Amino acid sequence: MRIYYSEDHRLHFPQAELSGGQFVTPFERPSRVEYVLTRLRERSLTDINAPAAVDMGPIRTLLDPGYLSFLETAWDDWKAEGMAGEIIAANVPARGMHMDRIPQNIDGKVGYYCHASETAITRGTWAAALSSVACAQSAQRHVAAGADAAFALCRPPGHHATADQYGGYCFINNAAVVAEMFRNSGAARVAVLDIDFHHGNGTQTIFYDRPDVMFVSLHGAPQETYPYFIGYADEKGAGAGEGANLNYPMTAGTGYDLWAQALDDAIARITAWGAQALVVSLGVDAYKDDPISFFKLESDDFTDAGRRIGRMRLPTVFCMEGGYAIEAVGVNTVNVLEGFKDA
Amino acid sequence: MRIYYSEDHRLHFPQAELSGGQFVTPFERPSRVEYVLTRLRERSLTDINAPAAVDMGPIRTLLDPGYLSFLETAWDDWKAEGMAGEIIAANVPARGMHMDRIPQNIDGKVGYYCHASETAITRGTWAAALSSVACAQSAQRHVAAGADAAFALCRPPGHHATADQYGGYCFINNAAVVAEMFRNSGAARVAVLDIDFHHGNGTQTIFYDRPDVMFVSLHGAPQETYPYFIGYADEKGAGAGEGANLNYPMTAGTGYDLWAQALDDAIARITAWGAQALVVSLGVDAYKDDPISFFKLESDDFTDAGRRIGRMRLPTVFCMEGGYAIEAVGVNTVNVLEGFKDA
Numbered sequence: 001m002r003i004y005y006s007e008d009h010r011l012h013f014p015q016a017e018l019s020g021g022q023f024v025t026p027f028e029r030p031s032r033v034e035y036v037l038t039r040l041r042e043r044s045l046t047d048i049n050a051p052a053a054v055d056m057g058p059i060r061t062l063l064d065p066g067y068l069s070f071l072e073t074a075w076d077d078w079k080a081e082g083m084a085g086e087i088i089a090a091n092v093p094a095r096g097m098h099m100d101r102i103p104q105n106i107d108g109k110v111g112y113y114c115h116a117s118e119t120a121i122t123r124g125t126w127a128a129a130l131s132s133v134a135c136a137q138s139a140q141r142h143v144a145a146g147a148d149a150a151f152a153l154c155r156p157p158g159h160h161a162t163a164d165q166y167g168g169y170c171f172i173n174n175a176a177v178v179a180e181m182f183r184n185s186g187a188a189r190v191a192v193l194d195i196d197f198h199h200g201n202g203t204q205t206i207f208y209d210r211p212d213v214m215f216v217s218l219h220g221a222p223q224e225t226y227p228y229f230i231g232y233a234d235e236k237g238a239g240a241g242e243g244a245n246l247n248y249p250m251t252a253g254t255g256y257d258l259w260a261q262a263l264d265d266a267i268a269r270i271t272a273w274g275a276q277a278l279v280v281s282l283g284v285d286a287y288k289d290d291p292i293s294f295f296k297l298e299s300d301d302f303t304d305a306g307r308r309i310g311r312m313r314l315p316t317v318f319c320m321e322g323g324y325a326i327e328a329v330g331v332n333t334v335n336v337l338e339g340f341k342d343a
Numbered sequence: 344m345r346i347y348y349s350e351d352h353r354l355h356f357p358q359a360e361l362s363g364g365q366f367v368t369p370f371e372r373p374s375r376v377e378y379v380l381t382r383l384r385e386r387s388l389t390d391i392n393a394p395a396a397v398d399m400g401p402i403r404t405l406l407d408p409g410y411l412s413f414l415e416t417a418w419d420d421w422k423a424e425g426m427a428g429e430i431i432a433a434n435v436p437a438r439g440m441h442m443d444r445i446p447q448n449i450d451g452k453v454g455y456y457c458h459a460s461e462t463a464i465t466r467g468t469w470a471a472a473l474s475s476v477a478c479a480q481s482a483q484r485h486v487a488a489g490a491d492a493a494f495a496l497c498r499p500p501g502h503h504a505t506a507d508q509y510g511g512y513c514f515i516n517n518a519a520v521v522a523e524m525f526r527n528s529g530a531a532r533v534a535v536l537d538i539d540f541h542h543g544n545g546t547q548t549i550f551y552d553r554p555d556v557m558f559v560s561l562h563g564a565p566q567e568t569y570p571y572f573i574g575y576a577d578e579k580g581a582g583a584g585e586g587a588n589l590n591y592p593m594t595a596g597t598g599y600d601l602w603a604q605a606l607d608d609a610i611a612r613i614t615a616w617g618a619q620a621l622v623v624s625l626g627v628d629a630y631k632d633d634p635i636s637f638f639k640l641e642s643d644d645f646t647d648a649g650r651r652i653g654r655m656r657l658p659t660v661f662c663m664e665g666g667y668a669i670e671a672v673g674v675n676t677v678n679v680l681e682g683f684k685d686a
């Protein structure tokens with residue numbers, strides 16, 4: 001399986017994550033990727049390539065232009081305003097406020113374009129986010145050209161980023177861009193299967209009213225975990241997209257038996273719907289030792305999950321999402337890929 | 344003029360405020376009150392009284408019961424979850440998410456009940472907030488019993504707190520509770536005049552659809568400053584409250600000439616409307632040296648403003664709100680009170 005990876009992910013390394021009322025070293029850190037690379041090489045998955053230059057076309061089509069401009073200049077604007085730290089949102093348009101008025105002030109703009117304050121923007125965030133989505137785009141092109149599958153070792157991840165909001169360590173929604181590119185390259189129906197522990201709120205909202213991209217997510221119940229206010233089972237799509245959104249929220253302590261049942265159901269639904277291409281939001285934070293999650297998957301379970309996904313026999317792009325039990329991230333991620341290959 | 348003050352404000356002293364991407368010592372700190380007390384005594388305003396016990400009746404009528412329960416138990420719930428720091432919101436229901444689903448998890452609940460992450464909850468916050476509103480209530484009772492005016496030296500302040508959200512250093516909306524109590528004690532129409540530099544979003548939203556309480560605010564334009572997403576001139580009230588909400592947003596650098604014009608207009612509107620009692624949200628962060636504001640009032644201007652307010656000849660309760668140029672907070676606050684007395 002071909003892998004796309006860019007060293008530029010290292011340009012995004014915030015020093016601080018707001019967690020439990022303190023600043024901690026971010027759970028989403030560059031070393032996560034190093035563990036994946038090491039494990040890929042251990043398992044002789046060595047077709048690791050630098051991505052082609054980013055193609056802003058499908059990104060600009062899918063995402064809000066004001067949001068992209070904001071991301072591009074946020075660091076300079078923040079520093080020009082004399083801010084001492086990294087960019088962390090302190091104010092957002094909250095319940096009872098205007099949701100559609102964008103402040104002129106950079107501190108206010110940050111709040112407008114952010115949905116969670118744990119995520120910092122740094123000097124190198126925009127460049128890293130572009131390198132991440134470039135990996136996803138190269139993987140899509142490789143599959144669109146005939147390969148069975150490809151793995152985009154994206155960092156920063158993407159599935160929490162909406163068309164106009166960052167948060168949850170995500171800035172540009174890589175999986176959504178891949179799905180859009182599959183549509184452009186001829187797939188009439190594209191499914192995004194999100195197996196990250198957290199609900200892929202960004203991907204869901206981007207495609208919520210579209211009938212041509214199905215979003216399916218297995219995740220911790222929103223009453224109990226981030227992103228808290230989205231990811232319920234009754235979110236089924238809107239308008240023309242009604243029925244093309246499927247959430248499997250599961251409670252704390254969920255093990256592989258229950259999780260695999262949800263996966264099988266998800267796969268059956270994707271198959272019945274007639275997807276012609278598949279994007280997998282590949283987070284491995286459903287792992288039992290993940291520090292910010294509460295599912296109980298074992299490492300071998302990820303192999304089995306990959307096998308089930310592989311049996312769909314769909315052209316597939318894997319986009320790396322979360323996974324914070326650092327030393328196990330490599331094994332679990334590669335287990336999914338190997339299970340897929342062996343299907 | 345009688346003053347109500349409780350030492351219990353000191354129970355609320357967060358160590359951290361999220362500002363410019365860093366934790367800084369909170370601008371809203373206990374010493375603010377000490378400067379006011381010192382200045383009151385210098386000017387022989389020594390009728391300083393401890394408040395009577397808080398009366399939860401009007402508070403429970405006006406505010407959301409779930410919110411009050413949350414505030415009461417938040418610290419214990421947060422610590423029971425193993426959180427290391429003070430309570431700081433990292434996630435809120437953002438644009439595109441459910442605004443009406445309350446998480447079970449304390450981290451999620453904090454986000455639900457918060458509208459800005461600069462404000463920390465500490466062990467003593469609930470007790471301090473109750474002591475603050477108790478001061479406001481005692482001041483209201485004193486005026487309802489026949490006094491011309493009283494000053495509630497409230498801390499923490501209140502005007503940013505809505506019926507179910509804290510933020511902007513505020514937890515319980517003291518001014519709103521006073522307005523409600525004026526209604527209960529026989530005033531058919533009550534006006535809240537908010538001269539704090541920041542828009543009183545909490546007070547506005549609490550009374551937005553009510554015809555019996557007029558809210559009038561002079562403040563920094565929301566495009567340029569906190570709370571960013573509310574406080575526009577086109578917010579005029581809703582339903583039966585249409586026309587009973589009046590915002591005067593003003594741009595950076597506004598001096599007393601322009602500000603006093605807005606004040607005169609506000610006073611004319613309150614008078615024409617037929618208010619029978621007045622609550623003044625008395626912030627003094629319109630001062631030229633305030634570190635988080637951008638108006639240019641001089642200390643003498645506060646005396647003149649107090650005089651203009653006094654000429655309304657309405658039974659008046661002053662509730663302390665913001666003001667962060669610490670050493671000038673005392674002079675500027677007392678200047679308003681002295682101007683009022685001399686009107």
Ligand SMILES: [Zn+2]
Binds near residue numbers: 198283322323
């Ligand atoms: Zn995740």
Ligand SMILES: [Zn+2]
Binds near residue numbers: 665
């Ligand atoms: Zn203020």
